[in-house]
Amino acid sequence: MAEKLLNWDEVLIGATIKDPGNSKSYETGSWRVERPVWNPDTCIQCMFCWVYCPDSSILVDENGKMAGIDYDHCKGCGICVEQCPTKPKSLKMILESEAKGKTLKELRKEAFSK
Numbered sequence: 001m002a003e004k005l006l007n008w009d010e011v012l013i014g015a016t017i018k019d020p021g022n023s024k025s026y027e028t029g030s031w032r033v034e035r036p037v038w039n040p041d042t043c044i045q046c047m048f049c050w051v052y053c054p055d056s057s058i059l060v061d062e063n064g065k066m067a068g069i070d071y072d073h074c075k076g077c078g079i080c081v082e083q084c085p086t087k088p089k090s091l092k093m094i095l096e097s098e099a100k101g102k103t104l105k106e107l108r109k110e111a112f113s114k
């Protein structure tokens with residue numbers, strides 16, 4: 001929902017930004033052209049993807065293990081895929097246009113059975 005705009009007399013002098021906001025409040029995942037798909041079967045839990053993700057979009061479970069991707073915020077930069085050390089890689093980028101309407105299970109099967 002759109003935020004209510006301030007009246008002129010409610011704006012701080014010098015346009016000071018009181019609340020800088022946070023990307024967590026915005027679904028930046030809608031910017032994505034490609035998405036990473038994770039293969040838990042080959043993942044060695046090194047957490048390089050978590051360290052390098054610039055958007056904190058690698059999900060971690062209560063045991064500190066990689067648990068998937070936060071697609072609401074992942075911008076699809078592909079850095080996690082570049083950093084993943086397994087051979088074959090445990091993360092693969094796929095086009096959003098190809099992911100449309102498919103379940104994660106179907107995407108994993110497509111991405112990692114080639």
Ligand code: SF4
Pocket residue numbers: 035036052053054055056057058069073074075076077078079080081
């Ligand atoms: S594609 Fe980029 S933003 Fe998305 S999870 Fe990987 S490193 Fe993070």
Ligand code: SF4
Pocket residue numbers: 038042043044045046047048049050066080083084085086090091
């Ligand atoms: S970088 Fe690759 S192997 Fe390491 S935790 Fe992430 S997906 Fe798993």
